[in-house]
Amino acid sequence: MDEFDLIHSITPRTIHHSSVDVGIGDDAALYTAKHGVQEIVCMDTMVEDVHFKLHYSSPEDIGYKALAVNISDIAAMGGIPKFYLVSLAVPAKWTESEIKAMYEGMNELAKLYHMDLIGGDTVSTSDKLVVTVTVIGEVEKGRACLRSLARPNDIVFVTGEIGSSAAGLSLLLEENNPQNLFLDTDYFINRHKRPQPRVSVGRLCSSIKRAALNDISDGLASELNEIAEASCVSIEIDESILPIHSDLPKLHSNWKEWALFGGEDFELTGTVSKEEWEVLKQECKIRQLPITKIGHVREKTESNVILKTEKTTMALEKKGYNHFK
Amino acid sequence: MDEFDLIHSITPRTIHHSSVDVGIGDDAALYTAKHGVQEIVCMDTMVEDVHFKLHYSSPEDIGYKALAVNISDIAAMGGIPKFYLVSLAVPAKWTESEIKAMYEGMNELAKLYHMDLIGGDTVSTSDKLVVTVTVIGEVEKGRACLRSLARPNDIVFVTGEIGSSAAGLSLLLEENNPQNLFLDTDYFINRHKRPQPRVSVGRLCSSIKRAALNDISDGLASELNEIAEASCVSIEIDESILPIHSDLPKLHSNWKEWALFGGEDFELTGTVSKEEWEVLKQECKIRQLPITKIGHVREKTESNVILKTEKTTMALEKKGYNHFK
Secondary structure, three states, X not given: OOHHHHXXXXXXXXXXXXXXXXXXXXXXXXXOOOOOEEEEEEEEEEEEXXXXXXXXXXXXXXXXXXXXXXXXXXXXXXXXXXEEEEEEEEEOOXXXXXXXXXXXXXXXXXXXXXXXXXXXXXXXXXXXXXXXXXEEEEEEOOOOOOHHHOOOOOEEEEEOOOOHHHHHHHHHOOOOOOOOOOOOHHHHHHHHHOOOOOHHHHHHHHHOOOEEEEEOOOOHHHHHHHHHHHHOOEEEEEHHHOOOOOOHHHHOOOHHHHHHHOOOOOOEEEEEOHHHHHHHHHHHHHOOOOEEEEEEEEOOOOOOEEEEOOOOEEEEOOOOEEEOO | OOHHXXXXXXXXXXXXXXXXXXXXXXXXXXXXXXXXXXXXXXXXXXXEOOOEOOOOOOHHHHHHHHHHHHHHXXXXXXXXXXXEEEEEEEEOOOOHHHHHHHHHHHHHHHHHOOOEEEEEEEEEEOOOOEEEXXXXXXXXXXXXXXXXXXXXXXXXXXXXXXXXXXXXXXXXXXXXXOOOOOOOHHHHHHHHHOOOOOHHHHHHHHHOOOEEEEEOOOOHHHHHHHHHHHHOEEEEEEHHHOOOOOOHHHHOOOHHHHHHHOOOOOOEEEEEOXXXXXXXXXXXXXXXXXXXXXXXXXXXOOOOEEEEOOOOEEEEOOOOEEOOO
16 A cells, blocks of 8 residues: 555545645644634544454444544533544555545544544554544633533533443443343444534533533543542432433343443533523523433532432442442 | 553643643643644654664653654644644553653653643553654744745755664664774664754744745655655755765665665755745854755656766655666
């Protein structure tokens, strides 16, 4: 495969943002930042056999997800994704058409958000595929939804449903074979392979007075811990109102673990004041964006995150959990 | 190794640029772009056993070079490097102190340019180390030194000396053992392991009327081909005036190959008008920055890049070269 041919074949034919002054084809990309905004930058890496396996993920799936997880970080800041750069370390056995298919998977998502591919690098490696994506976005000055913005008495919310991605992964790894043939297992698998970043909800959060926000990459418990730590508050959530897919409990007795610690849902979780919650809920309803209240923010106590169940309360650690009552 | 501990240990204690609103520690970094500048973004990847070998490169060397090659891309646009993000795919056998040493190597260079580490990702891999760096810089609006800016009658120049990095690599790979014990082989090895990006010369080029510029990552022949193609001109260089280290010919009969095709010198090569060349040469002299005139730009002919030697002329292709006379 000729590197120059590959670069030519992946160079976009159209540019969505007129602020791109130079895209692919020079030493670096050039763009002009808008006045009155802050630039947002994130970078995430996915490694073969650590984050995905080739026997169940197509090149398109891998490309799609590598971009999706970065867009999700921009969404979690309340921003608009604008540009992306892609760096691939590709094993020699990959064909040019497989590499192009990875870019196709990214392009599918990029088109949706009018994002421009502006740079990157493709190098060979002897072993595992490594995909690194950098996404640049923007948010109106002072409107970013930081983890440190949670305050006591805030409402805690989560978008969509949680645990479905972990369920999908479990199905892909054939850890369990559900007996019930009427279960739509493809739904869960797709939630794992093709997560939908919640850019619209992030944008709504950036438009209200104050919102703390995180995207669920490491699991709800971990993300809420990060918000609680950064904001010096405690967060209490109610197990009975966590939004899950109605089929989730039918898949495996593990379903509560999946919902709390599973991760890779790429939903958003955060906190807003009670007044702003009413606004946010209404705006989401109008746009048919699913969002659920799952708890409250408290003054800081010994535990960062507390789960209330029917019978007890327990501390939710960043990873795993401890019973303390 | 705990991911959160690592993030804490690599998070910079001081921030050079007040424009960094949020650095490491949220979903993404936030910064405010200055008015009147263009943002420059680049991303480069280095893979173990493809770009470096662990038996001759220390973790500090690897970190240093991974950042240096990206700073060099910013220099080749005439820009100032400002921020960097680092993504590591690290084999399990690496210790936390080795990973930190990689960041130390980067920090050594970052301090020199007052750059801030603002984000990235660290993930595990089963096999080879993969280091990806994104650098963000800026250049005054309209002042970027693009490849497409070469014009007929321009002077072609190169900074520093060429071929030394390839010589260093050859010594590291023990392809040749020079007989002459008085040769400073460490000098060449260091040129390969610790290239010096030419930010100051890039800045001078951006301050004059018009300069086409490339950094030498793939070799002089390849970089000049890119300028010639992008500018629709031909470039003629004179072999007798190519700047090389005086010991280079003593190392191996291959030295001309190293100088023209070796790559990884991370010097700058470019073109400016005759009048601007006098200005650039003088400014470089004042600052003790080595720069050498190596040829001229011509109206486009069949060959993009032509090498004049004592006896003949030949076309220099992007990779390898063809004799045509």
